[in-house]
Amino acid sequence: MAVRSDVQVIINILRPTPKTGxxxxxxxGEAAAASDFKVYYDLDAVLADxxxxxxxxxxxxAMFNQGDNSPESIAVMQYKTGDPITDFLPKIFTKDWYYLxxxxxxxxxxxxxxxxxxxxxxxxxxxxxxSKTDLATIKSKKxxxxxxxxxxxxxxxxxxxxVGAVGSKDAGSVTWKNQTIKGIEPLDITTTELMAIHxxxxxxxxTKAGDDVTSEGKTVSGEYIDIIQSxxxxxxxxxxxxQKLFNRADKVPFDNRGISQIEAVVKTNLLRADQQGMIAHxxxxxxxxxxxxxxxxxxxxxxxEQRVYNGGKFEFELAGAIHGSKIIGYISx
Numbered sequence: 001m002a003v004r005s006d007v008q009v010i011i012n013i014l015r016p017t018p019k020t021g022x023x024x025x026x027x028x029g030e031a032a033a034a035s036d037f038k039v040y041y042d043l044d045a046v047l048a049d050x051x052x053x054x055x056x057x058x059x060x061x062a063m064f065n066q067g068d069n070s071p072e073s074i075a076v077m078q079y080k081t082g083d084p085i086t087d088f089l090p091k092i093f094t095k096d097w098y099y100l101x102x103x104x105x106x107x108x109x110x111x112x113x114x115x116x117x118x119x120x121x122x123x124x125x126x127x128x129x130x131s132k133t134d135l136a137t138i139k140s141k142k143x144x145x146x147x148x149x150x151x152x153x154x155x156x157x158x159x160x161x162x163v164g165a166v167g168s169k170d171a172g173s174v175t176w177k178n179q180t181i182k183g184i185e186p187l188d189i190t191t192t193e194l195m196a197i198h199x200x201x202x203x204x205x206x207t208k209a210g211d212d213v214t215s216e217g218k219t220v221s222g223e224y225i226d227i228i229q230s231x232x233x234x235x236x237x238x239x240x241x242x243q244k245l246f247n248r249a250d251k252v253p254f255d256n257r258g259i260s261q262i263e264a265v266v267k268t269n270l271l272r273a274d275q276q277g278m279i280a281h282x283x284x285x286x287x288x289x290x291x292x293x294x295x296x297x298x299x300x301x302x303x304x305e306q307r308v309y310n311g312g313k314f315e316f317e318l319a320g321a322i323h324g325s326k327i328i329g330y331i332s333x
Contacts, residue, residue: 022171022233023098023123024073025163027059028088028113030104031078037095041073049076055103062157063101063164065183071168085109089116098232099163100125105154107134114138114146114220121145122232124225126159132200139201143220145228147176150202151187158184158205162214171233172278175321176217176225181205186212217323227318230278234269241265254304255296259311263293266314273316280317289316 024039040046043064050057056076064070075097079088085104089112092100100123102113110127117125121144128149129135138148149159161181166174186207189197194215197204203216217225242265245252252258273279274287281287294311296304303310 022167022229022236024075024096025063025071025099025101025160025167026075026077026092026095026097027056027101027103027160028077028079028092029056029059029102030081030083032081033078034080034083034088035076035078037075037077037092039073039075046074046076058155059101059103059157059160062160062183066161066164067182069165069168071164085112086116089113093120098123099167101157101160101163102127105129107131107137110134110138111141114141114143117145118143122236124219124228124232126163128154128157128159129202130154132197135197135200135202139220141220144223146220147218147225148200148202148220150197150200150204151184153185156183170276171229172226172273172276172319174226174277175323176203176214177321177323178208178211178213179217180211180213184212224320226321230273230318233276233278234273237269237272238266241269254307254309259293259296259309262309262312263291266291266312270314270316277319278316280319287316289314 026037038049040060043061046057046060050060052061056078060074060076063074075095077092077095079085093116100113100117102109102125104110105128110129114125114127117123123145125146126149127146128151129138130150130152132150135148135150138146147159149162151158158181161184162176162179165181166176166179184205186205189206194204194206198216201220201222203214203218205212206215207213219225219228242262245261245265249261252261270279270289270291274289279287279289291312291314293313299309299311
């Protein structure tokens with residue numbers, strides 16, 4: 001019998017870890033009968049409920065078709081055909097999602113959704129249009145939380161593809177400009193035509209240096225998507241962290257000990273924000289953030305009586321991203 005080798009090789013197949021980012025995408029659409037919020041973890045599950053010819057499936061396909069960047073899960077919710085979308089929209093804000101895609105491209109529906117998302121101000125809406133007239137109307141609303149994607153062919157959901165390609169990455173770790181979307185053809189346009197699209201408050205898909213990429217990373221208002229995300233992420237996580245502190249402690253005393261506990265939650269989330277790339281660093285490589293929390297003696301006695309602490313503040317400088325560059329060179333003779 002052969003003697004067993006002293007060397008043993010074991011190979012395990014590592015599969016990509018599903019990504020969640022700031023939150024799951026939600027696809028909404030109309031149907032003969034309304035359907036409640038349902039989560040899907042793969043395209044086969046979507047196909048079990050929606051034929052591959054349906055708009056819901058096409059939007060889901062665009063998201064799940066983004067390779068390792070595809071979301072861990074998506075959700076679908078439908079309203080009954082003929083019912084006003086304004087009656088349906090309040091229901092979606094009680095559900096667990098962050099990115100919103102609608103199968104309706106009608107201007108009335110898009111503006112109604114964008115109005116609701118801006119009012120809520122904690123999530124993002126992505127839409128696509130081939131109508132520059134509609135884009136002009138949408139831009140006039142100056143939506144902070146809506147991104148409009150212009151393309152001559154919106155049937156394969158470039159807006160959903162963009163969410164699928166980028167949305168699962170950590171907030172602050174990515175800019176939405178120069179991102180590649182699988183399954184979307186770039187537009188063959190001139191720089192002048194591209195600037196006209198940007199002037200309409202929209203982004204599109206073009207070829208740069210041989211790569212097909214998104215032309216910009218802004219919302220309709222002109223604000224960068226990653227800045228809006230950073231704001232949403234910090235609000236959500238600090239609110240959650242402080243609420244968890246209140247829930248889990250028998251009592252958070254209204255003195256410097258309790259105030260320090262609240263400040264520690266804020267500092268922890270600022271540290272996380274820095275690790276995700278949200279916060280700029282100074283010349284010494286140190287993150288540019290700070291906290292200022294009033295002591296018990298500095299707090300208004302009326303607030304102490306009401307057991308409300310309003311003395312906490314923090315500030316930081318966003319890291320942002322470099323989207324362009326001019327480099328000057330010299331040739332010596």
